[in-house]
Amino acid sequence: MASGEHNDQLLVESSATLDSKGEKAHANQESLQRIFTIPETGESTLAQIDQAISNNLDGFLAEHIVAIEQDLSEIETNFASADIPEQPFYVSSYTDFVLENLVSQSVHTSAPGFVGHMTSALPYFMLPLSKIVTALNQNLVKVETSKAFTPMERQVLGMLHRLIFEASSDFYQQWLHNSQHALGAFCSGGTVANITALWAARNQMLGEQNMSQLGLYGALQEAGLKGLVILVSRRGHYSLAKAADLLGIGREQLIAVETDHEYRVQVESMRHQAKVLQSEGYGILSIVGLAGATETGSVDNLEALADLAQELGCHFHVDAAWGGATLLSDNYRGLLRGIERADSVTVDAHKQFYVPMGAGMVLFKDPKQLSSIEHHAEYIIRRGSKDLGSHTLEGSRPGMALLVHAGLNIIGRKGYELLIDQGIEKSQYFAELITQHPEFELLVHPTLNILGYRYLPAWLESRLDDLSGETLQQVNELLDEVTQLVQKSQRAAGKTFVSRTRVNVPRYHDQVLTMFRVVLANPLTTHEVLNNVLSEQMLLIESRDVQRLLTEIRTITAQS
Numbered sequence: 001m002a003s004g005e006h007n008d009q010l011l012v013e014s015s016a017t018l019d020s021k022g023e024k025a026h027a028n029q030e031s032l033q034r035i036f037t038i039p040e041t042g043e044s045t046l047a048q049i050d051q052a053i054s055n056n057l058d059g060f061l062a063e064h065i066v067a068i069e070q071d072l073s074e075i076e077t078n079f080a081s082a083d084i085p086e087q088p089f090y091v092s093s094y095t096d097f098v099l100e101n102l103v104s105q106s107v108h109t110s111a112p113g114f115v116g117h118m119t120s121a122l123p124y125f126m127l128p129l130s131k132i133v134t135a136l137n138q139n140l141v142k143v144e145t146s147k148a149f150t151p152m153e154r155q156v157l158g159m160l161h162r163l164i165f166e167a168s169s170d171f172y173q174q175w176l177h178n179s180q181h182a183l184g185a186f187c188s189g190g191t192v193a194n195i196t197a198l199w200a201a202r203n204q205m206l207g208e209q210n211m212s213q214l215g216l217y218g219a220l221q222e223a224g225l226k227g228l229v230i231l232v233s234r235r236g237h238y239s240l241a242k243a244a245d246l247l248g249i250g251r252e253q254l255i256a257v258e259t260d261h262e263y264r265v266q267v268e269s270m271r272h273q274a275k276v277l278q279s280e281g282y283g284i285l286s287i288v289g290l291a292g293a294t295e296t297g298s299v300d301n302l303e304a305l306a307d308l309a310q311e312l313g314c315h316f317h318v319d320a321a322w323g324g325a326t327l328l329s330d331n332y333r334g335l336l337r338g339i340e341r342a343d344s345v346t347v348d349a350h351k352q353f354y355v356p357m358g359a360g361m362v363l364f365k366d367p368k369q370l371s372s373i374e375h376h377a378e379y380i381i382r383r384g385s386k387d388l389g390s391h392t393l394e395g396s397r398p399g400m401a402l403l404v405h406a407g408l409n410i411i412g413r414k415g416y417e418l419l420i421d422q423g424i425e426k427s428q429y430f431a432e433l434i435t436q437h438p439e440f441e442l443l444v445h446p447t448l449n450i451l452g453y454r455y456l457p458a459w460l461e462s463r464l465d466d467l468s469g470e471t472l473q474q475v476n477e478l479l480d481e482v483t484q485l486v487q488k489s490q491r492a493a494g495k496t497f498v499s500r501t502r503v504n505v506p507r508y509h510d511q512v513l514t515m516f517r518v519v520l521a522n523p524l525t526t527h528e529v530l531n532n533v534l535s536e537q538m539l540l541i542e543s544r545d546v547q548r549l550l551t552e553i554r555t556i557t558a559q560s
């Protein structure tokens, strides 16, 4: 990756800034040759950046990440041109541009105070290992372009399979490297994993032969079905809707089922709706359980859902993109009890396995299930080969499994257990802090390490129960504005960051409220940082705009 002076050429202009400052090189055979060979000196800007990152990532990020938010429209002016540069720039000019305009305006997702999203800090060893993935540029679609990476990826899939389904050693002896089958599919993330799971379930249900010969319409007719439906909690991730759309089932055939006071799907309601739909002539393609819902972190009663799937005779998929890693903790794996009865499970390694983005997996309990989506071609993924591409939605794929393999070996089960336990316990600490604070209201109690809350002053809290339904709704809407304003100002100030979302709240008759959303997965986040998140929000409450909203609330409540 590093580049010496002599091969410091031939990269692409992206903006007016680069155009105005960047030094132009000349495209010719010789310069092309240079950029594809290993550099001899380490003095180029790129080599220096590389060195700075290698020496001290935190220092590099601290120096290069801005605290002051620049407006996106302003940043867009640096990326305004749609012209591909005719002549190339020197790598040094280009990397200067990247440092100034991209790195400095990116988001410091590994900062201890960045507790708003699922993307957080990475263990340092991921960086040099990522370079190996890039340098080797293995393509996991087939053995011919990946060799040892194929059995390594199969081993990773086997490890995850065992973590979930806990089959015997003999089982893995038989299936791990079996050329006819795969225990799962490695992919770019939870979205593709969910699509793959439901794709396999659809083909299995309608018969892969019927699907390939007749298409969805014909296969449904053959099965005497009006259509297919998927049932999931209303907290299901939107990737499931994408899957329903792509698979030809129809987005509206993804049935959102109500949740209880802990945001777990109401299994009885799902049972009732599934039976009504069945009686109307629909086939139940799958019921989906959530193990770590995106906004609430809630975990469905997977045991009860497994019973329901058995009763309905349908596929049972668990979306454990976020929560799957909880299985690595002996202390909390019980929260996911029943997951071992799923037919398929989605797990994202780029979430709580602390792997860089682009690493998701879907695991199938039955190694034969993936055969329903098997594809072959003459020049690759031939029949009987061990090519992984015959069972994946994606074609060419990088060797990201190496980074999962690294995490599992370098952090180990025990290390992950500590990370998971710390995240959950920190969430409990923060939830307690919010509960004890007279000016905040905990709205989503953490099951795992995600929680939701909002600003609610003590004087208002004591009056809420006396308000009429209409006034309460009005007050909540104004509080939504408060949450939004505070969240935006906090983000702009750049010290700490929480995200915001809108979720139905049982306490307020399921009114959908705006709330601060906190995800606690960064091991560098301390109790002190969490205290600071609230102190900073209390300061932001003093702003004129927020005070204006609070005055409006006082007026409304005084009149009622």
Ligand SMILES: Cc1ncc(COP(=O)(O)O)c(C=O)c1O
Residues within 6 Å of the ligand: 118, 188, 189, 190, 191, 192, 194, 237, 239, 292, 293, 294, 319, 320, 321, 322, 348, 360
């Ligand atoms: C529960 C759940 N499922 C699926 C996904 C989609 O994962 P990805 O963004 O990796 O495609 C997410 C992402 O946040 C998620 O939280």
